[in-house]
Amino acid sequence: MSGIDLDRYGVWVAIAAMAAVTFLIRAGGFWLMEHVPLTPRLRRMLEVLPGAVVVATVLPIVVRGGLASGIAIAGAVLVMALRRNDLLAVFCGLAIVAALRAVL
Amino acid sequence: MVEPSAPSGAPIWSRQGWRQGFKLGMPVLAGMSLFGVAVGTTSARIGLDFVDVLLMNVFVYAGIAQMVAMEIWPQSMTWGAIAALTLVVAVVNSRLLLMSASLQPWFAPLPGWQVYPLLYYLTDPGWLISMRYRGEGGRDLGVHGATTVLFLLVWLVAVIGGYFLGSLIANPQRYGLDLAMPVFFAVMLVPLWRGPRRGVAWVIAGAVALAVQHFVPGWWFIVAGSIAGAIAGGFLEPDGTAAKKPS
Numbered sequence: 001m002s003g004i005d006l007d008r009y010g011v012w013v014a015i016a017a018m019a020a021v022t023f024l025i026r027a028g029g030f031w032l033m034e035h036v037p038l039t040p041r042l043r044r045m046l047e048v049l050p051g052a053v054v055v056a057t058v059l060p061i062v063v064r065g066g067l068a069s070g071i072a073i074a075g076a077v078l079v080m081a082l083r084r085n086d087l088l089a090v091f092c093g094l095a096i097v098a099a100l101r102a103v104l
Numbered sequence: 105m106v107e108p109s110a111p112s113g114a115p116i117w118s119r120q121g122w123r124q125g126f127k128l129g130m131p132v133l134a135g136m137s138l139f140g141v142a143v144g145t146t147s148a149r150i151g152l153d154f155v156d157v158l159l160m161n162v163f164v165y166a167g168i169a170q171m172v173a174m175e176i177w178p179q180s181m182t183w184g185a186i187a188a189l190t191l192v193v194a195v196v197n198s199r200l201l202l203m204s205a206s207l208q209p210w211f212a213p214l215p216g217w218q219v220y221p222l223l224y225y226l227t228d229p230g231w232l233i234s235m236r237y238r239g240e241g242g243r244d245l246g247v248h249g250a251t252t253v254l255f256l257l258v259w260l261v262a263v264i265g266g267y268f269l270g271s272l273i274a275n276p277q278r279y280g281l282d283l284a285m286p287v288f289f290a291v292m293l294v295p296l297w298r299g300p301r302r303g304v305a306w307v308i309a310g311a312v313a314l315a316v317q318h319f320v321p322g323w324w325f326i327v328a329g330s331i332a333g334a335i336a337g338g339f340l341e342p343d344g345t346a347a348k349k350p351s
Contacts, residue, residue, distance in 0.1 A: 010181025011156050017190040018173060019163035025197050026223045029204030030211065038209060041338045046206040048305045048337025049330060050235040051296045053199065053228075054289045055306045056313035056329025061286045063314060069283055073290045080294040087131045089294075093287035094134070097280035 068104060072097035114243065115213060121246020128237065129251040131291075132229040135284025136255060137262040139167050143174075144266025150177045154267065161263050165225060165256070169196040172323070196323045202330055203231040210238055214245070225252050229288065236295045301340050309333025 004013060036042070062070050076093030080086060147157045164170060172192055178185040204223055211219050222245075230251040237247050297303070313329025320328075 006181050006183070010186070011152070012159065014181055014186045014189050015156065015160050015164060017186055018160070018169070018193045021190050021194045022164050022166050022169065022197050022200075023224055025194065025201050026204050026226050027220060029201040029206070030208045030219065030223055032201075033205045033208035034212070043209075045334040045338035046209075047239070047298075048302055049202055049206050049334045050232055050239075051293055051302060051306050052309035052333025052337065053202070053326070053330045054232065054293055054296070055310040056326050056333065057228075058286045058290050059310040059329075060313055060317040060325055065283070065286075069286070072280065072283060073287055076287045076291050077294060080291045084294075086128075086288070086291050089291045090131045090134070090284065090288050093291070094280040094284060097283050097287075098278065101278065101280065 068097050068100035071100060115210060115245045116243060117245050117249070119246065121244030122250045123246075124237075124244070125233075125247035125250025126254055128233045128247065129230070129254045131288055132233075132251075132255070132285070133258055134281060135288060136229065136258055138281045138284060140259045140262025141266030141270055143167055143170055144263040144268075145270025146171065146174050147263070148267050148270060150174050157263065157267055158260075161260055164193070165227075165259070166193065166197050166200075167259070168323070169193040172196050198327050199228075199330060200226060202327075202334070203228070206235065207231070210234075210243070210245075218245075222248060222252060225256050227252075227255050229285070230255055232289065232292050236292055239296065239298075302337060304340060305333045305337035308336040 006013065058073065062073055072093045075096045076089045079092045080089035083089070143161070144157065147160070152160070160170060169192070173189050176188060176192060203226060207223070207226075211222065230248065233251050234248045293306070309329045309332055312332035313325045316328040317325035
């Protein structure tokens with residue numbers, strides 16, 4: 001370990017370590033599931049996962065972002081529910097937050 | 105959801121799938137570009153060489169984790185600093201383990217030379233688009249391939265642009281672009297909705313995420329909320345059969 005000159009190659013070593021751990025994680029879930037039987041319960045858990053990730057990611061951002069981002073997200077979801085067009089919904093959400101921030 | 109073992113669920117690659125994937129990826133590009141520019145600008149600010157930036161974004165390719173790592177980037181690299189950077193990146197990326205696991209039933213019949221490159225370049229929005237598509241009965245891997253390639257290319261262009269020109273872009277908040285990714289994520293909830301059972305699990309995911317965010321520093325709230333929601337979803341019975349059929 002001490003044979004590597006960190007003053008010269010330290011950044012590359014750091015990037016290599018970050019890349020390795022990230023790939024182990026990205027491949028790891030797939031690899032684990034090959035060795036775990038897919039029971040109905042486990043399948044239901046994986047089916048719920050996308051929505052759970054979305055809510056767990058977005059809700060804290062909305063709470064931290066305040067009223068404007070909350071209204072914008074609610075508006076975008078409403079447009080999506082009515083029109084089923086993700087591009088339009090994202091555009092409306094951004095227009096709402098831009099307008100609210102200009103006013104507030 | 106298509107039964108993974110059923111022949112109708114066997115994965116295929118088709119040109120239409122690629123086209124559909126490029127189309128499904130479009131709403132993400134605004135938010136992703138802005139984030140890429142921010143990562144490129146930050147890389148320049150902390151003094152990374154252009155080659156380092158290319159290496160990091162081609163081989164690590166995990167924007168949030170890179171942002172957090174660059175927050176704690178040391179002046180001169182030590183083994184302790186490398187260990188700390190690796191740990192931080194592992195924590196922020198741990199959510200990808202769950203995403204990778206959920207793709208396994210779909211990817212399982214593929215040869216390794218297709219599976220591992222697709223997983224190497226797995227992103228949150230790409231996974232979300234694929235899970236929505238898969239949840240609606242789709243099996244065409246072109247959709248996943250298209251978003252994977254599209255996002256990688258757009259990301260690299262945005263990061264390089266941000267590295268050289270980032271300081272020219274003034275105040276993206278004014279146009280709401282900082283919210284582009286959260287808005288896209290939230291919009292995806294609509295096609296993922298499958299009735300109140302899933303809704304209850306989502307509420308639990310949100311409540312746990314908020315609580316963890318309040319009490320635990322860092323990014324654990326995403327993983328904690330996701331796992332709590334998935335467990336809740338697994339233990340709630342399917343709609344209409346509650347407490348009648350044991351699973």
